[in-house]
């Protein structure tokens with residue numbers, strides 16, 4: 445279980461003053477659940493993920509995984525970034541095998557495991573390609589396999605499919621759901637796309653315009669297994685979309701007003 449308990453974060457701004465980015469955030473992701481964070485641009489979503497990943501320390505509060513405080517990067521946590529975090533000098537196979545190799549798995553075993561993951565993400569036959577020889581969607585698949593091969597208990601995803609066209613994004617989201625249903629990892633994902641959030645999540649957490657705090661949590665009671673491409677036509681989906689959008693749009697307007705009036 446992942447718990448974010450009363451977490452605040454202050455950063456020093458270029459003018460030297462401390463600015464509060466996150467203010468008393470509390471949220472829980474139960475084992476095996478899919479939680480999506482959504483909020484206006486710049487409100488602090490990535491900072492929440494970076495703190496859970498152990499890359500940034502909270503100014504106040506605590507982050508707990510299975511009751512133990514996070515004090516640095518943790519092998520139980522996998523992070524998929526907005527930008528492709530693949531090694532450009534390694535082949536697809538080398539990229540996916542990198543995690544197991546780093547942990548001391550013998551070369552042959554790591555390569556076999558990587559082949560299996562490449563099959564699961566639909567990249568069999570591309571083992572010897574380099575990242576620059578792949579499409580954007582294929583690079584995301586490599587990044588997904590590269591993260592999932594490490595068997596994370598908690599998967600943190602920061603707008604993982606940004607930069608992809610709408611159709612590829614839907615395909616990738618469906619594939620992510622299929623893999624997640626097999627793996628049973630807890631997911632905390634950040635997205636700007638409310639439709640994507642509802643289609644994927646068990647819980648959508650709306651954050652306020654910065655400093656971010658939890659405004660409201662919505663339980664997404666749509667049946668599973670879901671098809672991201674089809675679920676959006678269900679009446680309950682439309683209802684949830686209206687409810688969450690009315691909550692989120694106030695914060696988006698506030699953030700926009702601040703951005704356009706501040707000196």
Ligand SMILES: Nc1ncnc2c1ncn2[C@@H]1O[C@H](COP(=O)(O)OP(=O)(O)OP(=O)(O)O)[C@@H](O)[C@H]1O
Nearest residue numbers: 455456457465484485486487488489490491492654
């Ligand atoms: N290292 C840092 N030093 C100073 N300020 C920072 C630092 N990292 C983040 N911030 C500030 O914290 C706030 C939240 O940033 P963050 O990237 O978490 O927002 P976000 O909601 O993920 O944004 P977006 O939706 O645009 O990706 C911003 O005001 C940003 O300027």
